[in-house]
Amino acid sequence: MEMEKKLKELKEHISTYPDFPTPGIVFRDMFSLLRNPAAFKDLRDVMVEVTKRNIPDAQAVVGLESRGFLFGSVLAIELGIPFIPIRKPGKLPGELNSVTYQLEYGTDKFEIQKESVQPGLKVLLVDDLLATGGSLKAGCQLIEESGGEVAGCLVIMELLELRGRDKISQPVFSLLEF
Ligand SMILES: O=P(O)(O)OC[C@H]1O[C@H](OP(=O)(O)OP(=O)(O)O)[C@H](O)[C@@H]1O
Numbered sequence: 001m002e003m004e005k006k007l008k009e010l011k012e013h014i015s016t017y018p019d020f021p022t023p024g025i026v027f028r029d030m031f032s033l034l035r036n037p038a039a040f041k042d043l044r045d046v047m048v049e050v051t052k053r054n055i056p057d058a059q060a061v062v063g064l065e066s067r068g069f070l071f072g073s074v075l076a077i078e079l080g081i082p083f084i085p086i087r088k089p090g091k092l093p094g095e096l097n098s099v100t101y102q103l104e105y106g107t108d109k110f111e112i113q114k115e116s117v118q119p120g121l122k123v124l125l126v127d128d129l130l131a132t133g134g135s136l137k138a139g140c141q142l143i144e145e146s147g148g149e150v151a152g153c154l155v156i157m158e159l160l161e162l163r164g165r166d167k168i169s170q171p172v173f174s175l176l177e178f
Pocket residue numbers: 064065066067068102103104105108127128129130131132133134135136164
């Protein structure tokens with residue numbers, strides 16, 4: 001099946017919840033897609049194809065906690081490159097770099113292990129969803145502060161009207177647009 005058709009079908013597997021978790025937020029639930037094994041497999045194939053086509057020189061996948069871990073780890077296995085986590089505070093051992101950022105609903109802090117990023121490492125940053133762009137921007141900042149280079153970002157879903165990609169100077173690829 002060609003990519004466009006696959007993407008159209010995948011989008012139909014995303015359930016929508018108005019006013020969750022707070023009034024005014026339209027929540028796009030990717031877990032409804034993951035419940036369907038054939039759809040999850042198709043999503044994996046599309047992620048791999050888009051990455052190989054657009055970010056072929058990625059040397060590691062960095063995933064953002066927590067939903068970014070699900071897709072980032074699948075991609076790292078398929079590409080045969082390391083998976084590196086960026087986590088919420090207090091979860092990672094060892095020497096860390098950290099950054100504080102704004103969410104669509106609230107603020108939070110991210111941490112990465114210094115030893116996980118070698119100087120000049122070309123990174124593919126992965127998350128489930130791009131909303132205001134605060135998380136992805138913080139992720140890029142953290143990778144660069146740690147000595148890495150963001151070769152590109154991949155998100156499964158993008159909420160277009162929030163214009164999150166305007167905050168990101170690195171190339172951003174999204175699969176399903178809302
Ligand atoms: O573009 P932004 O406005 O920054 O929003 C997108 C981020 O918000 C959600 O994460 P959340 O902090 O809810 O964490 P979770 O994945 O652990 O549920 C989502 O998984 C993205 O990481």
